[in-house]
Amino acid sequence: MRSRRPLRDLLPRLPKPTDTPAQIRQKLQLSTKSGQDAAQSAAADPARAVSLLSEREWFAQINSEFAAALRQLGPRFVVRALHHAAGEPLLCVRLYVWASRFGQRFARDRSVRRALGDALWRRGPVVLSAALVADVRGCGCEVSEELLCVLVESWGRLGLAHYAHEVFVQMPRLGLRPSTAVYNAVIAASVRAGAVDAAYLRFQQMPADGCRPDSFTYNTLVHGVCRRGIVDEALRLVKQMEGAGIRPNVFTYTMLVDGFCNAGRADEVFGVLERMKEKGVSVTEATYRALVHGSFRCHGKERAYRMLSEWIESDPAVPSSAYHTLLYCLSKNDMAKEAVEFVKQMSKRGSLLDGTTFSIVIPCAVKILESSDLCELVDDFIKKGGNLGFDMHIMIIKSLLRCKDISKANKYLSQMVSDGLLSSVASYNMVVDCLAKAGEVERALETVKVMQESGFSPNLVTFNTLINGYLKLSNVHDAKAVLKMLMEHGFMPDVITFTSLIDGLCRTHQLDDAFTCFSEMSEWGVRPNVQTYNVLIHGLCSAGHVNKAIEVLNKMKMDGITPDAYSFNAPILSFCRMRKLEKAQKFFNAMSKYGVSPDSYTYNALIKALCDERRVDEAKEILLAMESSSCIAANQHTYWPVIGALTKIGRFSEAGMFMNKIHRKTAHLGSSACLRVGALKNWALGCTAFQGCNEFGLVPLKPIQNNLGMQHLKRLAHSGEISRTRQMENIEAVVMAINKSANNHSFVARLAKPLKSNSDQTW
Numbered sequence: 001m002r003s004r005r006p007l008r009d010l011l012p013r014l015p016k017p018t019d020t021p022a023q024i025r026q027k028l029q030l031s032t033k034s035g036q037d038a039a040q041s042a043a044a045d046p047a048r049a050v051s052l053l054s055e056r057e058w059f060a061q062i063n064s065e066f067a068a069a070l071r072q073l074g075p076r077f078v079v080r081a082l083h084h085a086a087g088e089p090l091l092c093v094r095l096y097v098w099a100s101r102f103g104q105r106f107a108r109d110r111s112v113r114r115a116l117g118d119a120l121w122r123r124g125p126v127v128l129s130a131a132l133v134a135d136v137r138g139c140g141c142e143v144s145e146e147l148l149c150v151l152v153e154s155w156g157r158l159g160l161a162h163y164a165h166e167v168f169v170q171m172p173r174l175g176l177r178p179s180t181a182v183y184n185a186v187i188a189a190s191v192r193a194g195a196v197d198a199a200y201l202r203f204q205q206m207p208a209d210g211c212r213p214d215s216f217t218y219n220t221l222v223h224g225v226c227r228r229g230i231v232d233e234a235l236r237l238v239k240q241m242e243g244a245g246i247r248p249n250v251f252t253y254t255m256l257v258d259g260f261c262n263a264g265r266a267d268e269v270f271g272v273l274e275r276m277k278e279k280g281v282s283v284t285e286a287t288y289r290a291l292v293h294g295s296f297r298c299h300g301k302e303r304a305y306r307m308l309s310e311w312i313e314s315d316p317a318v319p320s321s322a323y324h325t326l327l328y329c330l331s332k333n334d335m336a337k338e339a340v341e342f343v344k345q346m347s348k349r350g351s352l353l354d355g356t357t358f359s360i361v362i363p364c365a366v367k368i369l370e371s372s373d374l375c376e377l378v379d380d381f382i383k384k385g386g387n388l389g390f391d392m393h394i395m396i397i398k399s400l401l402r403c404k405d406i407s408k409a410n411k412y413l414s415q416m417v418s419d420g421l422l423s424s425v426a427s428y429n430m431v432v433d434c435l436a437k438a439g440e441v442e443r444a445l446e447t448v449k450v451m452q453e454s455g456f457s458p459n460l461v462t463f464n465t466l467i468n469g470y471l472k473l474s475n476v477h478d479a480k481a482v483l484k485m486l487m488e489h490g491f492m493p494d495v496i497t498f499t500s501l502i503d504g505l506c507r508t509h510q511l512d513d514a515f516t517c518f519s520e521m522s523e524w525g526v527r528p529n530v531q532t533y534n535v536l537i538h539g540l541c542s543a544g545h546v547n548k549a550i551e552v553l554n555k556m557k558m559d560g561i562t563p564d565a566y567s568f569n570a571p572i573l574s575f576c577r578m579r580k581l582e583k584a585q586k587f588f589n590a591m592s593k594y595g596v597s598p599d600s601y602t603y604n605a606l607i608k609a610l611c612d613e614r615r616v617d618e619a620k621e622i623l624l625a626m627e628s629s630s631c632i633a634a635n636q637h638t639y640w641p642v643i644g645a646l647t648k649i650g651r652f653s654e655a656g657m658f659m660n661k662i663h664r665k666t667a668h669l670g671s672s673a674c675l676r677v678g679a680l681k682n683w684a685l686g687c688t689a690f691q692g693c694n695e696f697g698l699v700p701l702k703p704i705q706n707n708l709g710m711q712h713l714k715r716l717a718h719s720g721e722i723s724r725t726r727q728m729e730n731i732e733a734v735v736m737a738i739n740k741s742a743n744n745h746s747f748v749a750r751l752a753k754p755l756k757s758n759s760d761q762t763w
Contacts, residue, residue, distance in 0.1 A: 049095070059094075070099065081095055082112070082115040092116055096112070116150050126154070148176065151167075153185055188216075188220045190224075215249060226256060227258075230263070231263045234259050235256070238252060250281050250284050267307070288322040305326075327339055327342060340368065352385070353386065355386065365377055397413060413431065422454070424456070425451070425458070435447060444466060458489065466479075474504065498521050501514075506538070511543060529561065537571070546578075563596060565601070568602065572587050576608075620654075623639075
């Protein structure tokens with residue numbers, strides 16, 4: 001039953017008899033205004049609008065609730081509602097149709113059209129069916145040109161350019177005439193979908209429909225042909241564009257830059273930049289990014305770096321954005337030495353790096369620079385006003401600790417404190433972890449004391465890090481002291497604490513104490529995890545107690561802990577070392593029963609053990625199973641034992657097949673990497689002596705050392721002992737010899753027989 005409100009609660013809202021007429025009007029106006037505000041706030045709810053769109057009489061309901069407030073809410077409200085309805089693209093179309101009735105302000109708003117296009121693309125496609133047209137017309141509206149353009153754009157993004165052309169042909173049925181905007185939408189959809197020919201067809205049809213191409217039309221076509229590397233056609237379009245009185249803009253020239261790079265003509269890009277200067281078009285960062293990325297894509301990293309360095313040195317007006325992009329590409333292509341050299345060149349020219357760019361350089365610098373050179377580079381950056389962030393400080397300190405340059409590491413650690421970068425327990429813990437992993441546990445302990453003096457109390461992570469650091473140094477005594485300190489601070493050891501202790505005890509061969517510690521975990525209410533069991537299994541296997549390790553593995557499964565690949569790797573490797581391959585294979589097969597996938601370490605250990613026992617066929621089966629696995633990629637260390645075993649038993653054709661696989665896998669790494677994994681190393685495994693054969697430049701039989709490489713080949717070539725036409729493609733030449741020797745009983749005799757050569761092949 002509805003409760004009655006006391007009369008005194010209603011009296012304050014009523015006009016008092018003593019109020020003047022002006023006061024009464026003011027109160028009534030305030031009451032009316034508050035009611036309007038409440039109604040407006042209710043009408044500003046986009047979720048409510050979206051819920052109405054799914055009703056049968058959606059148009060009438062949304063019109064009655066939101067029509068009055070929409071003009072004040074503006075396009076932003078429509079965008080918010082489109083985001084709410086993004087999962088239902090048909091509702092998005094309904095919302096756009098309704099909002100378009102309130103003028104071009106909503107229909108042509110870029111943010112509204114972008115939100116609608118994204119919804120149609122992510123959850124589309126939305127086809128222009130008869131039902132959709134009837135739904136639009138049922139509310140007294142028509143499919144507008146703007147809606148059609150958005151639909152066409154979504155079809156292009158979904159690769160449905162053909163459907164866009166079909167709808168374009170049927171535009172008269174919708175009561176629409178072709179316009180430049182619709183043509184642009186169809187052309188852009190075709191280019192995006194890769195149908196450049198269809199885009200040209202519509203472009204040529206535009207004058208017949210009385211439509212004049214604009215800059216968007218030409219830029220879209222230029223983008224399409226440049227993406228394919230047909231830069232000459234792009235230049236023709238630019239000339240046609242200028243002839244039509246349309247001035248090319250920065251987008252046009254940027255696409256030309258990308259087109260020249262795609263066509264393999266990156267050297268001509270600088271002419272485009274000169275052309276931009278002549279035409280008074282400002283070069284943007286996007287243009288420079290296209291130039292730098294395109295040069296690396298076109299010429300390769302070494303040549304691209306030389307070309308861009310010369311360009312930057314010759315043109316002092318090159319902005320810093322070009323430097324930053326070049327540094328990014330150098331870092332991405334593992335050109336650490338070149339990146340550091342370029343930074344030094346920039347410093348000489350007075351160019352300043354910002355923190356973001358310098359954070360790209362630091363990972364390169366720590367790879368190749370000595371500690372003194374690294375500090376010089378960093379100090380110069382700070383001297384010029386640069387600001388090192390927390391992550392860069394940590395990276396530099398780690399590098400200096402690896403070089404055992406403790407004094408310089410302490411210098412930057414003190415600088416972190418003075419700069420206020422150590423402002424939380426987490427930041428101090430990262431420094432402590434960095435020092436502990438480098439073996440500087442005493443310095444880490446001092447940092448904990450500084451941490452306490454700064455008003456930060458160490459937590460469980462801090463103590464676990466110190467314990468782990470001491471145990472890595474086999475210092476069990478100090479680790480126990482830190483454990484005592486942990487409990488004095490009111491913390492209880494967790495699974496990480498126990499795992500670290502067990503690992504340290506196993507490292508120092510105190511297996512009885514390790515088992516005691518493992519047993520005490522339940523007394524402390526700590527449940528061991530897979531890492532705890534793995535540490536114990538690995539420690540037992542390292543000490544030769546494989547059977548005991550298997551018992552721990554069985555207990556692990558009984559306790560409901562799912563083992564991983566690391567749990568099986570230690571027993572498998574131990575059995576392989578003891579040449580008990582049947583037991584190793586049994587464990588290997590048991591992994592699949594427990595849903596555990598072998599990793600590369602498992603495969604490599606078992607393959608090598610089988611090859612050492614000359615059980616090559618079984619090793620090949622495991623290798624083929626590894627290749628069929630999509631999660632693990634076989635590398636050169638996996639193939640070498642198989643190739644060596646095959647050559648030892650005279651199965652050269654099969655060895656050549658695997659050598660070809662290595663060559664294909666490493667071809668993208670460059671010639672130096674290919675030679676490192678080249679066949680010469682394993683060529684020695686297949687024969688104790690070789691060097692004959694005129695075609696291969698093999699001199700009379702002498703032992704070939706495993707370290708024979710490119711430099712030795714070049715020396716022989718210059719001395720005339722090896723034909724220069726046979727230096728090329730070492731791996732392919734070796735594989736050819738192996739393949740052709742498969743049917744011969746004597747491999748050396750096959751080498752002595754001349755082979756036909758292609759004289760046009762050069763190094």
